[in-house]
Amino acid sequence: MSKKITIEPVTRVEGHGKVTIKLDDLGRVTESRLHIVEFRGFERFIQGRPYWEAPVLVQRLCGICPVSHHLAAAKALDVIVGAGTGEGLTVTGEKIRRLMHYGQFFQSHVLHFFHLSSPDFLFGIDAAPELRNIIAVAQENRELAYQGIMMRKYGQEVIAATAGKKIHGTGAIPGGVNKNLSLDERDSLLKGPDPMSADKMVEWSLGALDFFKHYHKNNREMVDNYASFPSNHLSLVRKDGALDIYHGVLRAVDNEGRRILNDVDYQDYNHYIEEEVRNWTYMKFPYLKEYGREKGWYRVGPLARLNVCDFIPTPLAQKEFEEFKAYTKGKPNGMSLHYHWARLIEVLHAAEVMRDLLNDPDLQGNDLVVKGKRQEEGVGVIEAPRGTLFHHYKVGDNDLITMANLIVSTTNNNEPMNRAVNATAKAFMNGQQEITEPMMNAVEVAIRAYDPCLSCATHALGQMPLEVTLVNEQDEVIDKKIKG
Amino acid sequence: MEKKVIATTSLAGCFGCHMSFLDIDERLLDLIELVEFNKSPIDDIKRFTKPVDIGIIEGGCANSENVEVLRYFRENCKILVSLGECAIMGGLPAMRNGISIDECLAEAYLNGPTVQLNKEKILPNDEEIPMLLDRVVPCHEVVKIDYFLPGCAPRADLIWDALVAIVTGKEMDLPYEVIKFD
Ligand code: SF4
Numbered sequence: 001m002s003k004k005i006t007i008e009p010v011t012r013v014e015g016h017g018k019v020t021i022k023l024d025d026l027g028r029v030t031e032s033r034l035h036i037v038e039f040r041g042f043e044r045f046i047q048g049r050p051y052w053e054a055p056v057l058v059q060r061l062c063g064i065c066p067v068s069h070h071l072a073a074a075k076a077l078d079v080i081v082g083a084g085t086g087e088g089l090t091v092t093g094e095k096i097r098r099l100m101h102y103g104q105f106f107q108s109h110v111l112h113f114f115h116l117s118s119p120d121f122l123f124g125i126d127a128a129p130e131l132r133n134i135i136a137v138a139q140e141n142r143e144l145a146y147q148g149i150m151m152r153k154y155g156q157e158v159i160a161a162t163a164g165k166k167i168h169g170t171g172a173i174p175g176g177v178n179k180n181l182s183l184d185e186r187d188s189l190l191k192g193p194d195p196m197s198a199d200k201m202v203e204w205s206l207g208a209l210d211f212f213k214h215y216h217k218n219n220r221e222m223v224d225n226y227a228s229f230p231s232n233h234l235s236l237v238r239k240d241g242a243l244d245i246y247h248g249v250l251r252a253v254d255n256e257g258r259r260i261l262n263d264v265d266y267q268d269y270n271h272y273i274e275e276e277v278r279n280w281t282y283m284k285f286p287y288l289k290e291y292g293r294e295k296g297w298y299r300v301g302p303l304a305r306l307n308v309c310d311f312i313p314t315p316l317a318q319k320e321f322e323e324f325k326a327y328t329k330g331k332p333n334g335m336s337l338h339y340h341w342a343r344l345i346e347v348l349h350a351a352e353v354m355r356d357l358l359n360d361p362d363l364q365g366n367d368l369v370v371k372g373k374r375q376e377e378g379v380g381v382i383e384a385p386r387g388t389l390f391h392h393y394k395v396g397d398n399d400l401i402t403m404a405n406l407i408v409s410t411t412n413n414n415e416p417m418n419r420a421v422n423a424t425a426k427a428f429m430n431g432q433q434e435i436t437e438p439m440m441n442a443v444e445v446a447i448r449a450y451d452p453c454l455s456c457a458t459h460a461l462g463q464m465p466l467e468v469t470l471v472n473e474q475d476e477v478i479d480k481k482i483k484g
Numbered sequence: 485m486e487k488k489v490i491a492t493t494s495l496a497g498c499f500g501c502h503m504s505f506l507d508i509d510e511r512l513l514d515l516i517e518l519v520e521f522n523k524s525p526i527d528d529i530k531r532f533t534k535p536v537d538i539g540i541i542e543g544g545c546a547n548s549e550n551v552e553v554l555r556y557f558r559e560n561c562k563i564l565v566s567l568g569e570c571a572i573m574g575g576l577p578a579m580r581n582g583i584s585i586d587e588c589l590a591e592a593y594l595n596g597p598t599v600q601l602n603k604e605k606i607l608p609n610d611e612e613i614p615m616l617l618d619r620v621v622p623c624h625e626v627v628k629i630d631y632f633l634p635g636c637a638p639r640a641d642l643i644w645d646a647l648v649a650i651v652t653g654k655e656m657d658l659p660y661e662v663i664k665f666d
Contacts, residue, residue, distance in 0.1 A: 006612075008530075020612055037549060037613045038496065041580040041588030043596060060576035063500020063637060115506070115526065133527035135516045146513065153509040166507055167500045167637040274600045277593045280610035284599070293600075392597065405596045 019443060021425045028430050032422045034414075034447065036283040046404045051077055051395045052174055058391070058406075059168050064111070066168050067104035067159055068384030068409075071097055071246075072391040075380030077174035080395050082372025085267065086247035092365030093176035098246050099357045100162035100171060101382070105245060106201070106350040107155025108385035109302075109343050112451045113208065114148025117340065121215050125445050126438035144211070147204050151347075154189075154201050158354060161185040176369035183364065190358045198355035202316065205348040209320060212344050227336035227420035227427075227446040230255035232288070232297065233304035234412065236383050237263070241310030243321075243349065245383035251308050252288060252298055257332050261288060266381040269390055275407065283414050286407055297415035300387025301450060302342035307332040314356070317349035336420050339449040384409045386451050413450050420446040488537040488651050492524040493557060495550040496577045496620055497543025500637040501568040502526070505540075507640035518651050536561040538650055541629075544574040544622050549614035551626055558627040563650060566629045567643070569636040571622065578620040585616050634663065 008018030022031040042061060046054065055073040059066035074097070079085055089097070119132040122140060130136070138145035156166045161181060163169025171177050190198050216223050234252040238244035250269065252261035261272060275284035276293050287296030298304070306325075312318045324345060327333070333342075357363065380391045387409035394403035410417075424446040428439040494502060502525065508515065522536050523529045539561030545551050558564060569575040580588055589607050593599060623629050633646055642662055649656035 018612070033612070035610070035612045038547065039589070039592070039608070039616060040496075040546070040577055041583070041585070041592065044588040044591035045579040045583055047591075057576060057579075060498050060500070060636070063498040063503045066498075066500065111503075111506070129527075129529060133521070134512075135521055135527070138513055138516060142513070146510070149509055149512055152506065156507060166640075167504055270597050273598055275596070275598050276600050277602055277606045277608070279606050279608055280612055282608045282613065284593070286598070403597070405598060407598060 019421055019447070021421075021429065021443070023429065027432060029422070029425045032418070032425045033280055034418050034421050035281045037281075039282045042406065043404050046401050048400050050399050051080060051393065051401055052399075054393060054401065054404075055172055055174075056168065056170055061406075061408075063167055065104060065108050065384050065386065065409075067100055067163060068382055068389050069391070070163065070169065070172055071101055072380040072382045072384070072389045073393075074172035074174060075247075075382060076378040076391045076393050078176075078370075078380070079267070079378030080375050080393065081174040082374055083175040083370040084372065085265075088372075089176055089370055090365065090367040091362045092180055093368050093370065094246075095357060095360060095362050096162050096177045096180060096368075097172055099181070099354065099363065100159055100169075101246050102350045102353045102357070103155045103158025103162065105155075105385050106347060106354065107152045107159065109347045109350070110148060110151040110155060110208075112385075113212075113340065113343060113347070114145070114151070116451075117448055118144065118148070120441075120445050120448070121212070125441050129437065129441075132441070147207070150195055151201060151204055151208075154196055155350075157196070158189060161189060173369065175371050178368065180365055180368065181358075181363040186358055186363065190355075198351070198358055201351040202348070202355060205344070205351045206316065209344045209348060212340055216341065223337045224335050227423040227449070228334055229336075229419055229423060230332075230334045231299045231416055231419075232260060232291075233307040233332055234261065234288075234298040234300050235305040235308040235388055236266070236381060237309050238313075239263070242313045243305060243309040243311070243346075244313075245305075245346075247382075250381070250388075253308055253332060255332055255334060257307075257330070260291065266390070267379050269379055269381065269407075270392070270405075273390075273407065275411075281414075283411050284407075285414050286412050287415070298412070299416045300409055300412040301339060301385075302346050303333060303336075303339045304387060305383060306342045306345065312345070312349055314349050314352035316352055317345055320345045320348060336416075336423075336446055336449045339451070343451070386410055387412050410450075417447055417450050420450065487518065487520040489522050489534060490519045490524075490538045490540065490647075491522045491532065491536045491557065491561060492526070492540040493542065493553055494525060495541065495543035495554060495571070495623070496546035497568065497570045497575070499525075499542070501542035501570075504635075504637035504640050505567075505643050508644045509640070511644055515647070519647075532556075532560045537563060538647070539564045540567050541565065541571045541623050542567050543570045544577065544620050545617060545626055546577050546620045547614040547616050551617070554623055554626050563630045564623075564627065565631045565633060565646070565650075566623050567633050568638055569634065571629075572624075572632050572634060574620045574622050575636065581619045585618060 004022050006020050018035050020033050024030045055070045058073045059069040115134045123131045160166045163171035232254050236248040237251050238248045249263040250266050251263050254260050274289045275286045287293050312321045377394045389409050390407040392405040396402045424443045428442045539557040566572045593607050645656050
């Protein structure tokens with residue numbers, strides 16, 4: 001009897017998606033898929049809108065990392081208003097945007113680790129579903145939950161101070177920003193009432209990293225073998241090879257660490273990247289054109305960024321980075337659960353960068369916007385928390401948008417997430433008599449490591465329930481099991 | 485006092501309303517003294533396990549699954565709250581309402597500058613993915629909604645005050661300044 005298992009909705013990820021797994025007569029996994037089930041149509045309905053609306057409209061695709069969309073759109077429009085790419089802005093303009101982005105990085109990564117993933121580490125993937133949530137974390141380890149909540153709050157406050165609002169702000173405009181950081185805002189973020197200070201965030205970030213490293217030490221085999229497979233990796237890096245999430249050039253490495261995309265200008269992104277459409281999901285499958293669909297797919301996000309960059313330009317995170325690199329002897333790391341490790345190193349980096357920026361008097365500058373010769377087309381690329389994010393717009397003479405193309409972070413991770421589902425389904429379900437709830441959660445744990453924001457990806461978002469349907473060869477349902 | 489039971493869902497929304505909910509920050513720790521969470525994307529409860537007092541809906545309805553989930557919430561929740569512009573008016577996703585679905589799909593899967601040559605004109609159409617509605621509709625066009633909290637996203641304080649009001653049964657104060665959409 002062959003079976004089909006559906007995990008729907010996948011929870012504790014930010015998105016509308018579901019998983020189906022097919023088993024043959026002998027209970028072997030024959031096929032597994034992560035389906036993205038929502039579709040928005042943004043590329044089409046943005047057409048005909050004035051270009052300056054894009055940064056505020058497009059972020060409504062995703063309320064979890066709205067700043068990333070806000071800034072990627074603004075960067076593309078910088079090009080259109082003739083302010084150039086990245087370096088063209090005023091110092092204040094660029095640094096305010098950076099602060100906004102690092103604040104967003106911090107809050108999003110913290111949300112993912114503390115609110116969404118920590119239950120798996122605290123209680124184990126086979127714990128009762130009622131336990132696997134931030135509320136149970138708060139009951140079990142109040143201090144951990146409290147730190148998570150306050151760290152996220154800190155990131156949100158940074159966003160509010162730079163973008164005007166915690167969710168769907170308006171701070172970035174084509175060619176710059178519409179406000180600087182006042183001294184009052186700076187002081188409250190720098191020294192704020194305890195625990196809301198920049199130093200405390202650095203200290204707590206180190207604590208979170210220790211928490212994970214400790215877990216890793218005690219569960220090494222599980223963490224290292226969970227959905228582990230080789231891949232290419234793609235991200236932006238600063239021109240000198242440093243980790244930079246706001247601006248840089250595109251670089252990709254293969255699983256041996258060889259450069260397969262060598263620091264190219266992202267304005268030409270469509271020379272290098274192509275996407276495949278499959279009929280069972282709204283999320284496309286991007287790959288490096290030169291290597292084709294089979295060999296050209298890649299990972300993005302925290303793990304990929306640390307595999308791609310040469311160093312991290314803040315001291316504490318650099319030290320952690322060296323330890324992280326040494327673990328795989330300098331070779332790219334293909335272990336899915338190490339996304340969490342990489343993510344927490346980035347949390348620390350973001351905390352350090354925010355502290356440095358807040359101490360920088362350029363943030364109180366008054367020169368905010370640049371304009372130049374109007375262009376017809378622009379591409380904006382940024383490292384969103386979940387990975388490389390591409391925005392591409394064309395604008396007509398009447399200032400109305402005529403074309404929009406988005407490749408969002410989670411879409412870039414489509415192939416690796418599907419592989420992670422497959423690897424975990426095989427590891428946990430192959431040949432089992434009965435499919436249990438913990439087995440299904442195991443699949444979700446693998447997906448969750450990628451922190452997919454399925455909202456962006458479709459471009460939509462939501463949650464995934466978990467439902468298992470057993471079907472026979474005629475595809476008739478024989479049994480149904482619902483998780484949760 | 486028995487804890488009130490809360491459930492939340494995101495239909496055709498961006499999760500920003502859920503994020504704003506989390507922006508009540510430390511008050512989350514107070515909230516869990518007052519209420520108990522059932523089905524929600526922030527936990528692993530995928531089907532209701534008991535009757536729910538307050539169901540919070542983010543997002544309007546863009547596909548058949550959104551409609552099913554919304555009806556499922558209505559059946560199981562005593563009070564339903566439309567949270568945010570998308571739930572109340574369709575929001576940004578409703579910008580597609582003046583355009584045909586075919587055009588939207590063609591732009592995303594056939595014409596985009598990075599889409600590979602899609603000669604067979606493959607569009608997502610598998611049985612596993614829900615049917616798109618021809619128009620994105622607000623929640624109250626599908627089921628009865630008891631309360632509406634405006635904003636995109638509604639401010640955390642507003643969400644907090646509304647929850648406290650519902651849970652304690654006390655009327656909430658709604659000054660003119662909070663009655664706005666952003
Ligand atoms: S109302 Fe705004 S914040 Fe809420 S789901 Fe819609 S777009 Fe997102």
